[in-house]
Amino acid sequence: MKISTVGSTLALVIGSSMIAQSAIAAEILVSGNINTSTTWTANNTYNLQGQVYVLPGATLTIQAGTVVASDAGGSLAVTRDARLVCNGNASSPVIFTSKTDKNTWTPSNPGGQWRAVANEWGNITIMGNGYIGKYGAGAPGTNTAAPNAGNYANMEGLTASGSSDTRTFYGGGNDLDNSGSLTYTQIRYGGLVVGLGNELNGLSLGGIGRSTTINHIEIMNNVDDGIEIWGGTVDLKYVSIWNAGDDSFDIDHGWRGRAQHGLIVQGYSIPGAASGSGTCDSIFEFDGAAKSDAQPVTTANLYNFTAIGQPLSNKNACKFRDNARVQYNQSIFMDIGAAVVRNDNTDNEATDGQTGYGHNGTLTWANTWTTAYNVTSPVNPFSTPAAIAAAYRAQSAGTLIQYTDNVFFNNNATAAYTEANARSVFAAANNNVQATSSPITSITRGSNVSQGGGVIQPVISLDPRAANNAVTSAGTAPNDGFFDQVNYRGGFSPTSSWLCGWTASQAFGYTTAGCSTPCPADLNGDRLVGGADLGALLGNWNGSGTGDLNGDGIVTGSDLGAMLGAWGACAQ
Amino acid sequence: MDSNMVRHMAAWALLVAAAGACVCGCAATDQRSPAASAGHASSPPNAEPVAPWRRALLREGFDVASQIPVDPHAKDRARAQEEVGKVCLELGLIDEAVDCADRMTGWRGCELYALIGLKYAASGDAARARLLALRALDYPADIEDWARDIVATQAARVYLQIGDESRALEIMKGRATAEVAKFEVARVASADAAQLDSQADAFDRGIATLNFDLARSGIDGYSALLVRVIDDAPRRDRALKALESAIKGLPIDLQVSVNADLAVSLHAHGQPALAAQFLGRAAELNKNTTFLAQDLAPYGVIVAKARLRTGDAAGARADLERLRTQYYAHSEEIVNLRRAQSLRALAEGFALIGDRDAAVRCQCDAIEAGTINPNSRPRAEDLSATCASIARTGIEPDASIRKQIERARAGLADPW
Numbered sequence: 001m002k003i004s005t006v007g008s009t010l011a012l013v014i015g016s017s018m019i020a021q022s023a024i025a026a027e028i029l030v031s032g033n034i035n036t037s038t039t040w041t042a043n044n045t046y047n048l049q050g051q052v053y054v055l056p057g058a059t060l061t062i063q064a065g066t067v068v069a070s071d072a073g074g075s076l077a078v079t080r081d082a083r084l085v086c087n088g089n090a091s092s093p094v095i096f097t098s099k100t101d102k103n104t105w106t107p108s109n110p111g112g113q114w115r116a117v118a119n120e121w122g123n124i125t126i127m128g129n130g131y132i133g134k135y136g137a138g139a140p141g142t143n144t145a146a147p148n149a150g151n152y153a154n155m156e157g158l159t160a161s162g163s164s165d166t167r168t169f170y171g172g173g174n175d176l177d178n179s180g181s182l183t184y185t186q187i188r189y190g191g192l193v194v195g196l197g198n199e200l201n202g203l204s205l206g207g208i209g210r211s212t213t214i215n216h217i218e219i220m221n222n223v224d225d226g227i228e229i230w231g232g233t234v235d236l237k238y239v240s241i242w243n244a245g246d247d248s249f250d251i252d253h254g255w256r257g258r259a260q261h262g263l264i265v266q267g268y269s270i271p272g273a274a275s276g277s278g279t280c281d282s283i284f285e286f287d288g289a290a291k292s293d294a295q296p297v298t299t300a301n302l303y304n305f306t307a308i309g310q311p312l313s314n315k316n317a318c319k320f321r322d323n324a325r326v327q328y329n330q331s332i333f334m335d336i337g338a339a340v341v342r343n344d345n346t347d348n349e350a351t352d353g354q355t356g357y358g359h360n361g362t363l364t365w366a367n368t369w370t371t372a373y374n375v376t377s378p379v380n381p382f383s384t385p386a387a388i389a390a391a392y393r394a395q396s397a398g399t400l401i402q403y404t405d406n407v408f409f410n411n412n413a414t415a416a417y418t419e420a421n422a423r424s425v426f427a428a429a430n431n432n433v434q435a436t437s438s439p440i441t442s443i444t445r446g447s448n449v450s451q452g453g454g455v456i457q458p459v460i461s462l463d464p465r466a467a468n469n470a471v472t473s474a475g476t477a478p479n480d481g482f483f484d485q486v487n488y489r490g491g492f493s494p495t496s497s498w499l500c501g502w503t504a505s506q507a508f509g510y511t512t513a514g515c516s517t518p519c520p521a522d523l524n525g526d527r528l529v530g531g532a533d534l535g536a537l538l539g540n541w542n543g544s545g546t547g548d549l550n551g552d553g554i555v556t557g558s559d560l561g562a563m564l565g566a567w568g569a570c571a572q
Numbered sequence: 573m574d575s576n577m578v579r580h581m582a583a584w585a586l587l588v589a590a591a592g593a594c595v596c597g598c599a600a601t602d603q604r605s606p607a608a609s610a611g612h613a614s615s616p617p618n619a620e621p622v623a624p625w626r627r628a629l630l631r632e633g634f635d636v637a638s639q640i641p642v643d644p645h646a647k648d649r650a651r652a653q654e655e656v657g658k659v660c661l662e663l664g665l666i667d668e669a670v671d672c673a674d675r676m677t678g679w680r681g682c683e684l685y686a687l688i689g690l691k692y693a694a695s696g697d698a699a700r701a702r703l704l705a706l707r708a709l710d711y712p713a714d715i716e717d718w719a720r721d722i723v724a725t726q727a728a729r730v731y732l733q734i735g736d737e738s739r740a741l742e743i744m745k746g747r748a749t750a751e752v753a754k755f756e757v758a759r760v761a762s763a764d765a766a767q768l769d770s771q772a773d774a775f776d777r778g779i780a781t782l783n784f785d786l787a788r789s790g791i792d793g794y795s796a797l798l799v800r801v802i803d804d805a806p807r808r809d810r811a812l813k814a815l816e817s818a819i820k821g822l823p824i825d826l827q828v829s830v831n832a833d834l835a836v837s838l839h840a841h842g843q844p845a846l847a848a849q850f851l852g853r854a855a856e857l858n859k860n861t862t863f864l865a866q867d868l869a870p871y872g873v874i875v876a877k878a879r880l881r882t883g884d885a886a887g888a889r890a891d892l893e894r895l896r897t898q899y900y901a902h903s904e905e906i907v908n909l910r911r912a913q914s915l916r917a918l919a920e921g922f923a924l925i926g927d928r929d930a931a932v933r934c935q936c937d938a939i940e941a942g943t944i945n946p947n948s949r950p951r952a953e954d955l956s957a958t959c960a961s962i963a964r965t966g967i968e969p970d971a972s973i974r975k976q977i978e979r980a981r982a983g984l985a986d987p988w
Binding site (some may be wrong): 034035037038057058059061081083085141144149150152166178180210393429480 | 644645647650714715716718719824861862863864867904907908909910926945946947950952987988
């Protein structure tokens with residue numbers, strides 16, 4: 001890794017990969033490979049220069065409160081056998097964004113404001129050793145249709161430097177693989193690939209194993225997808241995705257994970273862009289495997305999502321392709337512009353297998369809805385060589401595709417429920433509700449914007465807390481150690497919002513409902529600016545971090561003035 | 573020589589001395605050992621003497637794994653620790669394994685307790701087995717479902733082995749299908765002869781469900797059943813037919829190991845012709861599959877070991893020499909932290925055929941390959957695994973290898 005510093009700073013560069021931290025904030029330019037374990041600290045801003053890889057064996061640790069604000073072309077990829085330990089917290093997230101965005105932040109508006117842009121930098125890509133289901137066209141010639149520890153794939157958006165460059169590979173034979181942890185992290189305005197004709201997803205996860213921890217992640221404005229997962233078994237909790245320029249939550253190649261507590265808000269990222277290139281496409285796009293008779297095949301389980309579409313966009317809520325099996329439970333699907341359930345059958349991508357449901361003796365589309373969750377395919381069957389791992393664990397009841405205990409609201413397209421009705425989604429036993437009152441507390445949309453061949457009504461204010469039919473669910477998620485057993489539908493309880501304190505959507509003023517007014521001078525979090533806070537500030541005089549209320553990297557008189565100005569109880 | 577190196581050398585000497593002075597090792601120092609709790613001296617189920625240096629080397633391996641910082645590497649640390657604990661068990665070093673589990677945090681330590689319990693159960697020591705199962709089931713409250721099921725299944729197997737089937741079934745209630753299937757396989761071992769046909773019927777039904785976990789359970793079940801009915805032609809033929817058909821549906825990597833294991837098992841039960849058939853299938857699969865460079869040796873050695881165990885020492889040697897040549901020709905294609913595992917597999921293979929020199933050379937190279945990565949976490953994982961592997965081979969490290977280990981260990985420091 002090559003590191004250099006910019007601007008007036010006391011930072012010291014030692015050799016090519018070590019740096020001594022200074023008391024004054026610095027912009028650290030990061031380029032090349034991270035070969036040795038490294039910590040990025042909150043008192044600096046890191047600017048990725050080109051594609052930066054964390055190499056096998058290395059751990060990149062990013063402290064809470066760190067900002068990674070990159071120039072165009074900057075991007076981060078974590079290779080197989082490397083680790084990313086990026087843990088923000090509820091009041092001090094890690095923010096990945098563009099330098100352009102960072103430059104708009106001011107002391108009076110420290111989180112910046114929403115802009116109709118994306119592609120200002122790259123993304124976060126993490127690659128692991130979990131099983132993937134991919135063979136045939138577009139896959140390495142050695143891949144097999146049956147699960148094989150030797151199956152791998154080249155990560156979308158990354159370019160290998162030659163045939164011996166394995167940095168871009170994901171997949172393997174360890175579904176318990178550990179790629180580290182990613183929590184309380186914003187990913188804003190990304191998606192740019194330099195020199196290629198395609199875009200990056202906000203967060204790309206290839207072959208990530210279930211020992212990896214991912215929760216409290218927000219993707220704000222990205223082209224291509226918000227999150228895309230290829231194979232593996234990683235679980236996700238507390239996911240917020242806004243204005244993805246293609247699909248919001250995209251799955252391929254046999255993901256067998258779970259997800260709970262999600263918010264997806266469709267919109268657009270780039271004015272005038274087509275759907276898929278800056279204007280939303282589907283909310284969920286789930287592909288099974290490539291080809292579709294490969295294993296592992298996507299077999300997922302989602303609870304408690306609030307999925308908010310665009311009523312005039314003609315875009316779908318949930319697409320299914322190539323034998324994907326997905327269970328949607330206790331969720332809200334509202335304002336969908338087209339079908340809430342759509343069978344695409346294949347992905348129509350020549351380099352990604354195709355062939356659809358029923359290929360080579362696999363279950364047909366109709367039968368996938370009626371087949372019990374624990375009947376895994378006999379075609380190219382799956383196993384794990386390690387006895388401790390089981391292939392399909394995400395689903396624990398019901399059928400391979402199912403919708404239960406959900407609320408559907410304001411889905412007015414002509415064919416909104418055609419496929420859902422054909423699959424008996426609204427059979428009484430499924431406890432799904434077509435509501436006549438909003439299942440969330442409030443939503444405000446801005447003026448119509450012509451986008452992607454349709455009309456987008458941007459969400460400018462949202463209180464996603466459960467209301468009406470979403471307040472009480474018929475059941476709860478299984479008590480399996482991952483899912484929380486909550487008794488409401490959608491991503492939020494009637495009383496609280498997990499978006500508070502760490503998200504861009506709150507910083508932009510979109511989701512402030514249910515959150516306390518930010519009170520940056522309240523250093524100890526007791527909602528009172530008082531002597532304890534003053535002591536903490538004075539104790540860090542001329543330091544960085546704690547007490548640096550204006551974000552200039554050093555605690556000085558101006559921070560003291562700001563604290564005294566805020567003296568007393570914080571505004572509610 | 574720096575101070576770290578001096579410290580590690582001293583530690584090595586102390587460990588060897590301590591192990592040599594007290595065969596019971598950990599039981600004397602660990603108040604929490606099940607032996608102590610049960611009120612009598614520990615008596616490992618596998619009572620075959622184990623050389624003190626092997627104990628010391630395993631201790632060294634565990635200590636190396638324990639050097640990995642908990643934050644942020646708790647999961648990697650526990651995995652590396654457990655691997656050493658499993659080798660202790662393999663060598664019958666029960667107290668050492670208990671000591672490993674005592675020093676671990678998280679679910680892997682619980683799993684290790686259960687595995688130790690299985691050893692006690694197999695030796696007929698129900699009291700200690702039960703104690704270990706209880707300890708295993710005392711897993712952390714925040715354990716995830718998949719880990720909880722793994723631990724519970726192993727604990728249930730302990731109860732099954734000691735004859736407490738009702739408690740075993742109680743533990744398995746509500747577990748994931750995959751784990752239940754593994755549990756069902758374990759039940760075969762306790763079935764009496766009158767139940768064998770009904771067991772086979774159950775395996776057939778499992779395979780026919782097209783549920784992979786149950787089908788796999790059927791294969792494992794038939795494999796266990798086969799050796800019990802080897803002299804009963806109709807039952808043996810039924811098992812063979814079912815196995816031959818079902819194995820073809822497994823992933824290739826698994827087909828290799830299942831065929832090789834069956835070959836060894838059949839040979840040991842006086843069926844050389846059948847053994848040769850299964851071995852031939854394993855070898856053919858290996859030959860016709862294009863493995864990644866990092867997988868060539870590990871899978872190839874499985875077949876080589878099976879050749880030796882079925883009486884073909886020359887074939888085993890030829891396999892190992894070919895694999896060694898392949899490894900050195902392609903090692904640069906393997907990411908550095910994956911190289912030592914190939915060399916450890918080769919070393920264990922050469923040790924098995926009695927080629928001590930070749931094994932030692934591979935061990936030396938494994939230690940060196942494990943020092944290439946600039947980060948201590950993967951280096952510690954490799955060194956820990958290599959120490960355990962050397963202990964497994966039974967080839968006592970000479971002074972040169974010990975120095976290599978000391979040097980590698982002395983190099984463990986930031987960055988992790």
